[in-house]
Amino acid sequence: MSTIVESKSSSLREAWRGIQTAKPGIRIREAARDLGASEAELLATRIGEGVVRLQGPWTELLKSFKTLGKVMSLTRNDACILEHKGPFQDVDVKGEGARAMATVIGPVETRVFFSAWSFAFAVTEEKSDRTLKSIQVFDKAGEAVTKIYLQEKSDEAAYEKLVEKFRAADQSAELEVEPYATEELNGPEDRAAFLQEWSELKDTHDFFGMLRRHKVHRYHALELATGKYTYQVDAKLTPKQILDRASATKLPIMIFAGNRGNLQIHQGKVRTIRVLERGHAGPEQWLNVLDPDFNMHMRMDVVHTAWVVQKPTTEGLVTSVELFDKGKNMIAQFFGLRKPGIPEREEWREVVKNLQAL
Known part of the structure; x- marks a missing residue:
């Protein structure tokens, strides 16, 4: 060194x-x-x-x-x-290499992207x-x-x-970090063609590929589809409303949250919901799920927008609620728990229907 x-x-x-x-x-x-x-x-x-x-x-x-x-x-x-x-x-x-990915199934469920x-x-x-x-x-x-x-x-x-x-051979304190460059996503060239492809989706997993093909930022895609497949709901109320309702009715849900290299997924019921404040630089409001084998901690003061998003599939429409920060970065997604080949549960659609639209 x-x-x-x-x-x-x-x-x-x-x-x-x-x-x-x-x-x-x-x-x-x-x-x-x-x-x-x-x-x-x-x-x-x-x-x-x-x-x-x-x-x-x-x-x-x-x-x-x-x-x-x-x-x-x-x-x-x-x-x-x-x-x-x-x-x-x-x-x-x-x-293999930069394209390697992994799925982890079981009590711990993740989608892993080794390129990061x-x-x-x-x-x-x-x-x-x-x-x-x-x-x-x-x-x-x-x-x-x-x-x-x-x-x-x-x-x-x-x-x-x-x-x-x-154990690495190099055990020095030297670490060369490198910031990520901002990705230029200026699409779509044809809004009508983009929305047409959205209408023809067969699986929710095809959505990301569609965004890549049209070079569309996810947040911009939701803006483009407003009134057709998306609409905004109250960002400050929505996450707690979903968790409170799911807890009260014992409705199993899915929560996705992650980063460039790992997407962790909760599948199942939630029970204990608490809002707490903490922080060294000032008050931070945290929405928490505090269950024996699953905890979620979400900073509500950072949640800026919330969207209801619908995607066509071979089993009918699948509805998610997606949360973003001020920089239009994804924070988390909520879905109703469903198995492949089975339509979305009406109880979940009812939860979404009762969210306060903007």
């Missing part, structure tokens, strides 16, 4: 310690933002002090999660966190009276992709074997 890089990482480590002293309990993600760094860069300053840098192949690292038994899988973006407890039951990897997996660490940290052990994955900008935390019944021996198997 060069003297300049070593000095930079040392300065960052000292700055992190300073902010932890000034703001006890501050989360690493918040500290990174305060310091103008990434979460991965901060974590790398602790290599050799409870942090081990890991290397790929990332597809094999993901498959190794199956050996850990019951874990807590956490995936987040700036406004929504999903946490599921359970094993990585069924992992199916498709493709750039850094990974094994982390041991002390929190209150507990020792937490985790595997944490980051994209090239140093933003968290997913974190896998050991639980009381996890296989710690398997965890140690995993760490040794994927």
Whole structure:
């Protein structure tokens, strides 16, 4: 490591310690933002002090999660966190290299996009009276992709074997992060043709491909389809209304939330819904699902718009509620739980129908 890089990482480590002293309990993600760094860069300053840098192949690292038994899988973006407890039951990897993807089915359900997996660490940290052990994955900008935390019944021996198997030869604190360039999506060239293709969808999974072909940003697509397949609802009321109704009626729903490298999915009922305020820089309003094996934490002060979206399929229309921040970035999606080949439940459509339209 060069003297300049070593000095930079040392300065960052000292700055992190300073902010932890000034703001006890501050989360690493918040500290990174305060310091103008990434979460991965901060974590790398602790290599050799409870942090081990890991290397790929990332597809094999993901498959190794199956050996850990019951874990807590956490995936987040700036406004929504999903946490599921359970094993990585069924992992199916498709493709190779930058095109590699995976589906994880079972108590932990995710869609994995390996093109965004750039850094990974094994982390041991002390929190209150507990020792937490985790595997944490980051994209090239140093933003968290997913974190896998050991639980009381996890296989710690398997965890140690995993760490040794994927331990990187380079254990320096040097980390070269790179911001993502803004993608230019200026379509569609033909609005009528775009909406015609929307009307001919056969499966909800075809929607993303349609956006790519027409070079349309997802948010702009919803604007283009306003009055035909989409309309806005009250962003501040909608998420809690959906969760309260689903909880009261025991209606199983689906919640999707994620980032460039991982999309985590909840499928099932929700029970305990709570709104709490916290934050070091000012009050943040969090909408929470606090169930035994599933937690959701959503920052309601960041939710800016909410849309009802309908997509044709071979089983009829499928309805989602999609949440966005001010930058038109997707926060989360809600669906009624349904199985392939079965039409959408009327109970879900009733929940959506009762949302306050704008």
